[in-house]
Amino acid sequence: MSKKLWGGRFKKEMHPALRCFSYSLAVDKELFDAELAVNAAWAKMLARTAIITQAESKAILKGLARIEKDLEGKDIARYVAEVEDIHTLIQSELEKRSGAVAKKLHTGRSRNDLVVTSTRVCLREKIAVIRYETSRLQKALVAAAEKAQGAIVPGMTHLRKAQPVLLAHHLLAYVEMLEEDKARLADTLKRVNILPIGSAALAGSALPIDQKFLAKELGFEKIARNSMTAVSDRGFLAEFLANLSILWMHLSRLAEDFILWNSEAFGYVELDDAFATGSSLMPQKKNPDVFELVRGRAGVIFGHLQSILTVQKGLPLSYNRDLQEDKPGAFDAVHKTTIALEVLALTVASATWQKKAMAKAVADDTLFATDILEYLVRKKVPFSEAHSTVGQAVRFAAESGKGLRELSLREWKRFSPGIGADIYDLFDPETSVRGKKTIGSTHPLKVRQQMDYWTRLLA
Ligand code: ARG
Numbered sequence: 001m002s003k004k005l006w007g008g009r010f011k012k013e014m015h016p017a018l019r020c021f022s023y024s025l026a027v028d029k030e031l032f033d034a035e036l037a038v039n040a041a042w043a044k045m046l047a048r049t050a051i052i053t054q055a056e057s058k059a060i061l062k063g064l065a066r067i068e069k070d071l072e073g074k075d076i077a078r079y080v081a082e083v084e085d086i087h088t089l090i091q092s093e094l095e096k097r098s099g100a101v102a103k104k105l106h107t108g109r110s111r112n113d114l115v116v117t118s119t120r121v122c123l124r125e126k127i128a129v130i131r132y133e134t135s136r137l138q139k140a141l142v143a144a145a146e147k148a149q150g151a152i153v154p155g156m157t158h159l160r161k162a163q164p165v166l167l168a169h170h171l172l173a174y175v176e177m178l179e180e181d182k183a184r185l186a187d188t189l190k191r192v193n194i195l196p197i198g199s200a201a202l203a204g205s206a207l208p209i210d211q212k213f214l215a216k217e218l219g220f221e222k223i224a225r226n227s228m229t230a231v232s233d234r235g236f237l238a239e240f241l242a243n244l245s246i247l248w249m250h251l252s253r254l255a256e257d258f259i260l261w262n263s264e265a266f267g268y269v270e271l272d273d274a275f276a277t278g279s280s281l282m283p284q285k286k287n288p289d290v291f292e293l294v295r296g297r298a299g300v301i302f303g304h305l306q307s308i309l310t311v312q313k314g315l316p317l318s319y320n321r322d323l324q325e326d327k328p329g330a331f332d333a334v335h336k337t338t339i340a341l342e343v344l345a346l347t348v349a350s351a352t353w354q355k356k357a358m359a360k361a362v363a364d365d366t367l368f369a370t371d372i373l374e375y376l377v378r379k380k381v382p383f384s385e386a387h388s389t390v391g392q393a394v395r396f397a398a399e400s401g402k403g404l405r406e407l408s409l410r411e412w413k414r415f416s417p418g419i420g421a422d423i424y425d426l427f428d429p430e431t432s433v434r435g436k437k438t439i440g441s442t443h444p445l446k447v448r449q450q451m452d453y454w455t456r457l458l459a
Helices: 016-022 025-048 054-071 086-104 111-148 167-192 211-218 227-232 235-262 289-312 321-350 355-362 365-378 383-399 409-415 421-426 429-434 444-458
Strands: 152-157 160-166
Touching (some): 025 054, 025 086, 025 211, 054 086, 086 111, 111 167, 111 227, 111 321, 111 444, 160 167, 160 365, 235 321, 289 321, 365 429, 409 421
Antiparallel strands (some): 152 160
């Protein structure tokens, strides 16, 4: 069994049940790389400040490099029953490789400031990866929008047909949301990238610890202004999970749209066989499980946000062991997010659009009711009068079992005398989208501009 970092005042060994209950290596093994980096910076700092000698520092650094080589990519899980946490693991491995000098590494610090320093270093990397994978999904969506080549679908409100929109416009709506998600994560880095170590257990250290050097060495932008905040606050993790939750809220909506589009009721999209699943009973089935898993996992991520908030609420300052529960949810969220973004990008990129189904869906005269309303407004009919007129025409057509375009000009003129034969030009999805004038509208030229903008930005 590995030696603890704190055995001195204890007469008995820890009960195996408590070991099982409290040990955290199974989770904090994720910190392996970050912890080695923090340890290396710490060893250099200890020599620069003459707390240890240059030779001792070199011996420690050599030992750390060997640990990295020996254990990197190895299954650290085999130590989880024996070793309390990542800090204890590296300490005991260092003692094996560097001998007595290893006992000087932990000088001037506590696991309280160490663990949160490693967590911040680790999270910084994870945020970079998540932002990168988000960009890849954005690119896949832009490519899918290009592939849709001007296809027009009924835009929906209340999941009922509303007005024609370019499918590309709908897809780019998600690219927009994901851009905001990346920006939120980038902003979170400002709160993540603050150096806590030097805070020791809670009060700071009486040794000449050089935090400026450590910050520079480890790439931190700032040094914690308050040692008690530094060791006991996980606001940065709550913020990370909140921003991740918003990202997942968007991923879940995207998933829901694809699930609908993939249903027989819509039939807009066919998934590649490599990104669909079958049924163990019904031989004909080809299901969109990718999207359902995304929608379901969004719920799990929201749960992790709830956990990090609830774990911290009511904790007296400063460090409490409750804070060890900050990591499982955060790491799980990172893993789920990274793989979900990757699989979504691949699924979207490999899907094929079913133009016929879209054309059929958009051949519905009621989709042009708003175009007729705006036509009347251009003929100086007051808006609410025009609204009521078109509403009556829609009802009349429905009651007579006709489409709006099947009403005769005489029938139309009964609703509004100013209506001319040009009203029949309006029953065309292409004309409808081309009629749009506002910034951000679904006009094909504006959508083209959006597409070019994203292509440039994401290159
Ligand atoms: N494993 C702990 C955590 O993740 C760090 C160790 C601090 N332990 C302690 N008893 N002060 O928060």
